[in-house]
Amino acid sequence: MLSYLESARIDANYRYFYGDLFRLMLNAGRAVSEVVEEEFGKGQRICVVCGSGNNGGDGIVAASELIKSNSVSVIALRGRESLSTDMLKRAVETYNGPIEGPEMLDQCIANCTIVIDAILGVGAHGTPREPYASAIRKINTSGKAVVSIDVPSGLGSEIAVRPHITVTFTDVKEGMTGENSGKIVVRDIGIPRDAVYRAGPGDMLFYPYPEPGSHKGMNGTLSVFGGWSYYGSAVIAARAALAAGCDLVKVYTTRENAPLIASHSFEYMVSSIGDSVPEEAFRSRCILLGPGLGRDFDRRIVSQIIMRAQRIVLDADPLRLLPHLGDLSGKEVVVTPHASEFRDMSGMDPVPENAMEFAKSHGVVVVLKGEEDIITDGNSLYRCTGGNPRMTMGGTGDMLAGLISALMSKGMPALRASLLGTFINKSAADMCMERKGLWYSVSDMIGAVPEVFLRYSDGAKINSFRAH
Ligand SMILES: NC(=O)C1=CN([C@@H]2O[C@H](COP(=O)(O)OP(=O)(O)OC[C@H]3O[C@@H](n4cnc5c(N)ncnc54)[C@H](O)[C@@H]3O)[C@@H](O)[C@H]2O)[C@H](O)CC1
Numbered sequence: 001m002l003s004y005l006e007s008a009r010i011d012a013n014y015r016y017f018y019g020d021l022f023r024l025m026l027n028a029g030r031a032v033s034e035v036v037e038e039e040f041g042k043g044q045r046i047c048v049v050c051g052s053g054n055n056g057g058d059g060i061v062a063a064s065e066l067i068k069s070n071s072v073s074v075i076a077l078r079g080r081e082s083l084s085t086d087m088l089k090r091a092v093e094t095y096n097g098p099i100e101g102p103e104m105l106d107q108c109i110a111n112c113t114i115v116i117d118a119i120l121g122v123g124a125h126g127t128p129r130e131p132y133a134s135a136i137r138k139i140n141t142s143g144k145a146v147v148s149i150d151v152p153s154g155l156g157s158e159i160a161v162r163p164h165i166t167v168t169f170t171d172v173k174e175g176m177t178g179e180n181s182g183k184i185v186v187r188d189i190g191i192p193r194d195a196v197y198r199a200g201p202g203d204m205l206f207y208p209y210p211e212p213g214s215h216k217g218m219n220g221t222l223s224v225f226g227g228w229s230y231y232g233s234a235v236i237a238a239r240a241a242l243a244a245g246c247d248l249v250k251v252y253t254t255r256e257n258a259p260l261i262a263s264h265s266f267e268y269m270v271s272s273i274g275d276s277v278p279e280e281a282f283r284s285r286c287i288l289l290g291p292g293l294g295r296d297f298d299r300r301i302v303s304q305i306i307m308r309a310q311r312i313v314l315d316a317d318p319l320r321l322l323p324h325l326g327d328l329s330g331k332e333v334v335v336t337p338h339a340s341e342f343r344d345m346s347g348m349d350p351v352p353e354n355a356m357e358f359a360k361s362h363g364v365v366v367v368l369k370g371e372e373d374i375i376t377d378g379n380s381l382y383r384c385t386g387g388n389p390r391m392t393m394g395g396t397g398d399m400l401a402g403l404i405s406a407l408m409s410k411g412m413p414a415l416r417a418s419l420l421g422t423f424i425n426k427s428a429a430d431m432c433m434e435r436k437g438l439w440y441s442v443s444d445m446i447g448a449v450p451e452v453f454l455r456y457s458d459g460a461k462i463n464s465f466r467a468h
């Protein structure tokens with residue numbers, strides 16, 4: 001089952017990795033025409049009713065196949081000029097029949113045997129507006145056989161097409177049932193694995209934007225336990241977390257290092273801890289444990305933090321404790337080892353299959369860092385490519401831990417936060433490389449985080465989602 005948001009994620013990632021979706025649209029339209037002919041035979045009179053998004057484009061491609069052995073009319077509900085994106089223009093070029101305006105809708109429906117509903121797909125939000133709402137009512141009262149493309153238009157709202165068949169792509173979409181979608185036929189349209197299992201701009205869609213009217217702390221609270229031996233690591237993680245939009249970051253460190261860490265920024269808070277961990281630290285929505293902790297940490301305190309935390313990112317030295325802590329699946333846990341840390345904590349070679357096995361048996365998300373990051377929750381295996389050789393400098397791992405924990409502190413689930421965190425980290429490095437070649441620093445990378453958000457949230461159509 002694919003949610004609308006997951007479909008949009010795949011869409012955005014496909015665009016980023018492979019260019020436009022036209023090849024997929026061709027496959028989608030062809031799949032619809034095949035199903036229509038399989039179900040109803042040739043020689044039909046078909047009315048294809050198109051909206052102005054890509055669902056309409058699928059309809060036009062289907063029409064250009066169906067016209068070979070059927071009588072086909074195409075209606076563009078918002079007028080032909082609404083089919084104006086590059087992809088829609090290309091779909092129109094593949095069709096050598098007329099495309100009529102909305103004034104022809106009644107006649108087209110009256111004369112046909114089959115209506116194809118290509119009005120709205122997974123890009124729709126809320127109840128269909130005019131002219132779609134009226135068209136949907138007409139289709140439902142037409143008494144004709146109705147085939148919806150991808151989803152019944154308006155699905156989930158009070159004005160929705162009630163089709164006999166829905167031809168859907170890749171997987172059944174969220175909310176579809178036999179009752180609201182008729183016979184559901186799933187067709188593969190050749191989406192490559194990488195569009196699904198590679199971190200990309202599509203992961204930006206899951207970034208939790210602050211609700212208007214929300215107040216301090218509602219958009220992320222993070223406790224960072226680190227900098228006990230290497231204070232700089234905690235500074236990097238805390239600053240990265242703030243750059244990713246966490247409201248409140250507090251660093252818990254040693255008495256000696258607290259003033260040093262505090263002197264590097266006035267944007268996070270710093271507290272020193274003694275023999276026990278202050279209760280308030282667990283009131284944060286997420287805990288990051290590890291950056292700069294060093295090897296000689298107090299095992300009792302560190303185990304206590306892990307056991308108390310509900311949402312936690314574990315990085316660097318404390319990872320060694322993990323095998324002794326049993327199953328953590330009741331919590332949201334991300335572990336971020338590099339190859340040799342993975343070897344130490346698991347006793348296994350740092351390869352994707354072992355990362356997956358470890359994730360499954362411990363109930364955690366593993367982010368195995370490397371030239372290509374591997375991200376797995378034990379069920380699915382993702383990768384994050386990109387980045388460049390300068391990322392071997394100290395601090396990039398602290399930054400990643402800060403990013404992932406910030407995203408979790410804002411409510412993102414562990415796996416989603418890990419996909420987005422790895423993508424932002426590598427993209428920030430690549431952006432710095434564009435500007436400074438190999439001579440950039442981790443501070444430059446943290447400075448690039450807002451620009452990464454701005455650059456890639458457009459690609460993911462985040463603004464259109466926000467607006468709805
Ligand atoms: N993901 C894939 O691999 C492929 C999907 N394809 C098809 O494309 C649609 C999704 O296309 P998209 O352009 O994102 O959205 P829609 O066609 O659903 O239409 C959005 C369009 O409509 C406007 N709109 C949104 N809500 C409403 C509303 N309530 N009332 C009126 N208008 C609304 C919005 O502003 C947009 O302009 C997917 O379902 C597949 O059918 C491609 O074929 C490629 C492969």
Ligand SMILES: [K+]
Binds near residue numbers: 118
């Ligand atoms: K549809």
